[in-house]
Structures are given as structure tokens and as C-alpha cells.
Amino acid sequence: xxxxxxxxxxxxxxxxxxxxxxxxxxxxxxxxxxxxxxxxxxxxxxxxxxxxxxxxxxxxxxxxxxxxxxxxxxxxxxxxxxxxxxxxxxxxxxxxxxxxxxxxxxxxxxxxxxxxxxxxxxxxxxxxxxxxxxxxxxxxxxxxxxxxxxxxxxxxxxxxxxxxxxxxxxxxxxxxxxxxxxxxxxxxxxxxxxxxxxxxxxxxxxxxxxxxxxxxxxxxxxxxxxxxxxxxxxxxxxxxxxxxxxxxxxxxxxxxxxxxxxxxxxxxxxxxxxxxxxxxxxxxxxxxxxxxxxxxxxxxxxxxxxxxxxxxxxxxxxxxxxxxxxxxxxxxxxxxxxxxxxxxxxxxxxxxxxxxxxxxxxxxxxxxxxxxxxxxxxxxxxxxxxxxxx
Amino acid sequence: xxxxxxxxxxxxxxxxxxxxxxxxxxxxxxxxxxxxxxxxxxxxxxxxxxxxxxxxxxxxxxxxxxxxxxxxxxxxxxxxxxxxxxxxxxxxxxxxxxxxxxxxxxxxxxxxxxxxxxxxxxxxxxxxxxxxxxxxxxxxxxxxxxxxxxxxxxxxxxxxxxxxxxxxxxxxxxxxxxxxxxxxxxxxxxxxxxxxxxxxxxxxxxxxxxxxxxxxxxxxxxxxxxxxxxxxxxxxxxxxxxxxxxxxxxxxxxxxxxxxxxxx
Numbered sequence: 253x254x255x256x257x258x259x260x261x262x263x264x265x266x267x268x269x270x271x272x273x274x275x276x277x278x279x280x281x282x283x284x285x286x287x288x289x290x291x292x293x294x295x296x297x298x299x300x301x302x303x304x305x306x307x308x309x310x311x312x313x314x315x316x317x318x319x320x321x322x323x324x325x326x327x328x329x330x331x332x333x334x335x336x337x338x339x340x341x342x343x344x345x346x347x348x349x350x351x352x353x354x355x356x357x358x359x360x361x362x363x364x365x366x367x368x369x370x371x372x373x374x375x376x377x378x379x380x381x382x383x384x385x386x387x388x389x390x391x392x393x394x395x396x397x398x399x400x401x402x403x404x405x406x407x408x409x410x411x412x413x414x415x416x417x418x419x420x421x422x423x424x425x426x427x428x429x430x431x432x433x434x435x436x437x438x439x440x441x442x443x444x445x446x447x448x449x450x451x452x453x454x455x456x457x458x459x460x461x462x463x464x465x466x467x468x469x470x471x472x473x474x475x476x477x478x479x480x481x482x483x484x485x486x487x488x489x490x491x492x493x494x495x496x497x498x499x500x501x502x503x504x505x506x507x508x509x510x511x512x513x514x515x516x517x518x519x520x521x522x523x524x525x526x527x528x529x530x531x532x533x534x535x536x537x538x539x540x541x542x543x544x545x546x547x548x549x550x551x552x553x554x555x556x557x558x559x560x561x562x563x564x565x566x567x568x569x570x571x572x573x574x575x576x577x578x579x580x581x582x583x584x585x586x587x588x589x590x591x592x593x594x595x596x597x598x599x600x601x602x603x604x605x606x607x608x609x610x611x612x613x614x615x616x617x618x619x620x621x622x623x624x625x626x627x628x629x630x631x632x633x634x635x636x637x638x639x640x641x642x
Numbered sequence: 643x644x645x646x647x648x649x650x651x652x653x654x655x656x657x658x659x660x661x662x663x664x665x666x667x668x669x670x671x672x673x674x675x676x677x678x679x680x681x682x683x684x685x686x687x688x689x690x691x692x693x694x695x696x697x698x699x700x701x702x703x704x705x706x707x708x709x710x711x712x713x714x715x716x717x718x719x720x721x722x723x724x725x726x727x728x729x730x731x732x733x734x735x736x737x738x739x740x741x742x743x744x745x746x747x748x749x750x751x752x753x754x755x756x757x758x759x760x761x762x763x764x765x766x767x768x769x770x771x772x773x774x775x776x777x778x779x780x781x782x783x784x785x786x787x788x789x790x791x792x793x794x795x796x797x798x799x800x801x802x803x804x805x806x807x808x809x810x811x812x813x814x815x816x817x818x819x820x821x822x823x824x825x826x827x828x829x830x831x832x833x834x835x836x837x838x839x840x841x842x843x844x845x846x847x848x849x850x851x852x853x854x855x856x857x858x859x860x861x862x863x864x865x866x867x868x869x870x871x872x873x874x875x876x877x878x879x880x881x882x883x884x885x886x887x888x889x890x891x892x893x894x895x896x897x898x899x900x901x902x903x904x905x906x
Binding site for chain 2: 302330337338355
């Protein structure tokens with residue numbers, strides 16, 4: 253049982269605020285992800301939870317108990333560091349035994365726990381080796397083992413996969429997910445990689461410049477991003493953004509007009525700011541596939557990336573009439589030409605699109621998110637504010 | 643080639659002293675490098691002299707304690723300097739360096755007076771204190787370079803694993819800094835063991851007189867005889883421990899002296 257509650261947690265360094273008023277609850281047994289670009293404060297937040305960094309303001313509670321000033325050694329949390337931080341002068345066995353010896357466990361119990369952990373992580377043959385003689389993946393497993401062997405209340409991982417090569421990373425990702433489900437220990441995982449975040453997490457907190465942008469399940473973040481930043485950060489390839497205007501129940505886009513559902517119309521009626529329309533590459537269908545309501549438009553395929561199961565088609569859209577709208581940075585405004593914009597569509601390979609072809613695409617209104625171009629707020633859904641305090 | 647020349651040039655006096663120490667008293671002036679007859683009479687004479695064995699004991703004790711004290715204090719100071727951001731960190735390092743630069747001879751006079759009035763004159767502590775003072779900067783500089791090389795995440799990992807700051811230092815950081823500790827220890831030990839200036843000025847009897855000072859007080863068996871043979875034998879005796887130590891820890895020292903230079 254371990255529930256971590258953060259209430260208005262801030263961390264200030266001289267001259268900067270690394271984390272600003274972060275509030276959320278990590279539920280018992282949950283795999284919780286802190287994700288964001290580098291420098292967003294996610295590691296600082298993790299270090300505050302484990303106690304390596306003091307809390308400037310706010311409260312961190314573990315099962316209701318205030319732990320702001322509890323020494324890291326007394327928190328019974330285990331951490332896997334980005335560099336693994338395995339003790340190089342100790343063998344794998346001694347590394348695993350270290351936290352148990354500090355906890356003054358009897359020798360027999362120590363050996364038993366080491367044996368069990370080593371079996372779980374397939375470290376048995378490596379127990380008497382020094383870390384210097386291990387490969388990157390093996391070191392990673394030792395670091396995991398040293399954290400697991402203690403049976404901690406909370407498991408903290410700071411970018412544990414970033415030093416592995418791509419193939420091993422995918423393999424370890426599944427491994428970590430499997431271990432976490434099996435041990436059912438509350439886990440906080442820091443990463444800058446949205447794919448890792450989406451695949452591993454029960455819930456995700458997206459951070460940017462020390463501010464928590466949104467907390468939610470991977471599906472929440474994907475389908476109902478609270479703002480432009482979350483929308484652009486989550487999902488690969490990234491969401492497409494086009495400048496837009498609202499007029500008479502319709503959204504005017506550079507590629508055409510799209511009738512909006514009545515509830516969205518209501519919310520947009522009194523917004524005077526310039527708007528941005530966002531839609532996922534998966535929601536741009538080739539017209540041949542789907543016939544129905546929505547906006548159809550033609551565009552030339554500039555680049556075609558064929559991946560087997562999917563085809564990513566990069567299209568060029570003329571922004572006539574919308575060139576004046578400055579796209580915020582989060583919307584991935586391409587440097588250079590202000591009058592053109594590149595879109596990505598994820599199409600069925602059966603469509604046989606070739607570079608240079610003119611493709612007829614269809615976009616349905618229910619898949620379009622409307623953002624305030626100034627504040628970045630998602631205007632499509634009502635009651636988004638409720639997400640904030642989760 | 644050049645290095646061989648330098649080594650030969652540097653070793654000739656040492657060889658000469660070894661040769662002298664092994665000659666019988668009558669052959670001392672025979673100008674031969676290889677003794678005609680080998681004799682241990684000077685070694686017997688030196689060890690029969692109670693003054694020399696007392697000096698040897700003083701040397702070992704004083705140098706040993708100075709080393710332990712300087713390295714222990716140096717480790718703690720260096721760890722703090724390497725890990726903590728506190729105001730005056732640079733000042734401490736600069737001050738330490740300036741102490742090391744300070745010519746010892748300039749404080750000998752005042753130190754003599756102070757030690758006499760507070761009762762440290764001719765005691766072990768009276769020598770250990772200045773040795774420690776002059777070698778601590780060296781230890782701090784060497785060790786802080788080593789601690790800086792050790793990834794900070796290791797301290798943090800140990801803390802999260804349940805270690806107090808002291809346990810993290812003792813179990814994780816200190817063992818990793820071992821080459822640096824050995825390097826610092828050897829340097830401190832050699833300084834204290836070889837020192838003549840403080841030893842001759844701050845001691846007067848066998849209570850605290852160390853070997854380099856004691857050798858200066860050697861006398862021949864009569865007023866017409868130079869104590870050349872005894873001095874040579876005593877010099878060989880004090881050199882041996884240093885050579886043994888350096889050879890024994892050679893690998894660690896080399897590792898230590900170069901570790902800071904190349905990222906391992």
C-alpha cells in the first residue's frame with residue numbers, strides 16, 4: 253500500500269523555478285509516468301519524491317503521512333538511475349546485498365532475496381561478476397534488481413532506458429511493464445519519450461517548464477489533450493495543426509469548411525481569438541476508404557514513408573488567407589515558409605499512394621480539436637478544468 | 643635513452659651510499675665503487691646506538707600518525723569540497739594551496755617559541771602538527787580531484803538504498819577513491835619521513851627526534867674519526883621503508899596519479 257500525494261509542490265533554485273505548484277495523486281500500485289521535454293522539471297520532481305532534493309513549497313504525502321523532511325534512507329523507496337549507478341567496486345551479488353545489509357537483514361534472508369530477485373531478472377550467472385564486465389542491458393537489470401530486492405513501497409525510475417540501444421529498449425520496456433504488473437508496486441517513471449510514456453503508464457503527467465500540463469490515462473491524453481502542448485507532445489507522428497476561423501457554425505480551414513457539432517459551436521461562439529485546428533494523422537482518411545460527412549480536400553503527396561502496416565504521407569497545404577496567423581511554437585510551426593504548412597496522414601498501405609500523387613483526403617468534424625491559438629487551451633471539450641485537480 | 647641517463651645520474655649517489663655502508667671502516671677512503679670486502683659492521687653499529695633505534699621509532703610513529711591524520715581530515719574536507727556548494731569553497735581551496743606554497747623555514751622561529759611556551763617542543767605532537775598542516779593541502783587537492791571523478795549518482799543511490807551520508811561515504815565513495823587515498827598517503831608519508839627542517843629545529847632529545855635529525859648528531863667512535871660509515875648505513879636504513887612502500891603500492895599510485903587525467 254503506497255499512495256503518493258503531491259499538493260502544490262514547488263522547487264525553486266536561485267533564479268529559476270524548476271517545478272511550480274505540482275498537485276496530483278499517484279495511486280497505490282499504479283504505474284505513473286512523468287513525461288516532458290528536457291528541462292521540464294520531471295527529474296527534479298522525482299528527486300523530491302525520493303528525498304534527494306528538498307521541497308521549497310507544498311506537501312508530499314506517502315499514505316497520508318507528510319514526508320517532506322523524511323531522510324531518503326527512511327522512505328523505503330527504491331530508485332533506478334539513468335546512469336544505473338551500480339557500485340563499480342562490488343560484484344553483482346554485493347550490489348544486490350547492499351540495501352539489505354544496510355537494513356540489517358539476517359544473512360539467510362539476504363541470500364534468499366538475492367536468489368529470488370536474480371531468478372526473476374535472469375541474473376544468476378552474473379552474480380559474481382563486477383559491473384565493469386557487464387553489458388549495458390545487464391547493468392540495467394542489475395540496477396533494477398538492486399531496487400527490487402528491497403521490496404520497497406515505491407519504485408522510482410529516472411529515464412532507465414535512455415542508455416540502451418533501440419532494440420534492447422523496446423525489450424526492457426516490456427520487461428519493466430511485466431515486472432511492475434507482477435509486483436504491483438507503486439511506480440513513478442520519468443521519461444522524455446512519449447512512446448515509453450504511452451506504452452508503460454497507467455496514468456501520465458505531462459510537464460512543461462515546471463508546470464503540470466495534464467494528468468490522465470494515455471487515452472485521455474491522446475483523445476482529449478487539455479492544451480496545444482499536450483496535443484503536440486503526445487502521439488507519433490505529431491498532431492497536425494492548421495490555422496482556423498470560426499464563422500457561422502463552421503470551422504474555416506485553409507483546406508475548406510467543416511461543420512461543427514452544436515455543443516462545440518456553443519463554446520466557440522464568443523471566442524474572439526484566432527483559432528487552431530488540430531487533428532491526428534490517423535484521422536486523415538483517404539477518400540476512397542470512407543464516404544460520409546466531413547471535409548474532403550485534395551493535396552499533393554510530397555513524401556511517402558512506407559512502414560509496412562502504415563504509410564505516412566506528408567502533404568503540403570497552402571495557407572491562403574491564413575498566412576497572417578502566427579502559429580505558436582507548440583504547433584510545430586515550420587521555420588521558413590509562412591504560407592505553407594506540412595501535414596501528415598497515416599493511410600492504409602492498400603491505398604497505393606506514390607510521391608507526387610494528388611490524394612483526396614477526408615476529415616471528420618468529430619476528430620478535429622479546436623485550440624485557442626493564444627492560450628493554447630483546447631476549446632473542444634467542456635469541463636476540462638476538472639482534469640486539472642486530478 | 644634520456645630517461646635511462648637521468649635514472650643513472652640520479653641513482654649514482656644512492657649506489658655510492660650503499661657501497662659506503664657495506665665497506666669496513668678501514669676501506670672507507672679507498673675510492674672503489676664495489677667494496678673489496680663486504681661488512682655489516684656499520685649496520686651493527688647503527689643499531690647498537692640507542693639514539694638511532696629511538697629515532698627510527700619516532701620517525702615511523704610521527705610519519706605514520708601524520709599520514710593517518712592528514713589523509714582522514716583531507717578526505718572529509720575534499721569530499722565536502724567536491725560535493726557541497728557552500729560559500730567560500732574556492733577560498734578554502736586557494737587558502738590550502740597558499741599554505742602549501744608557504745616556505746616552512748619562515749615559520750620555524752616563531753613555531754619554536756610557541757611550542758616551547760605551550761609544551762609541544764620535543765614531543766611527537768609538536769612535529770605531527772606542522773607535518774599535517776603542510777601536507778593537508780596536498781591531500782585535499784589530490785583527493786578532491788578524485789572525489790570529483792566519482793559520479794554523484796552513486797552517493798545518491800547509496801542514500802536511497804538506505805545509507806546515512808556517512809555510510810554512503812564509507813561503503814561507496816571511499817573505496818572508489820582508494821587509489822587517490824593511497825597517492826595522498828604516500829605523498830604525506832614521504833614528506834613527514836624525509837623532513838629535516840622541522841625535525842632538527844623542534845626536537846632536542848630522543849623523545850621526538852626523527853632519523854634525518856638523528857643522523858646529523860652521529861659521531862665517530864673517536865674525535866679523529868668521521869662517522870661516514872654509520873651515516874651511510876643509517877641513510878640506507880631510512881630509505882628502505884620508502885622504497886618498499888612505493889614498490890608495494892606502485893600500481894595503485896600510478897593509477898592514482900593518472901586517473902584524473904584520462905577518463906576511465
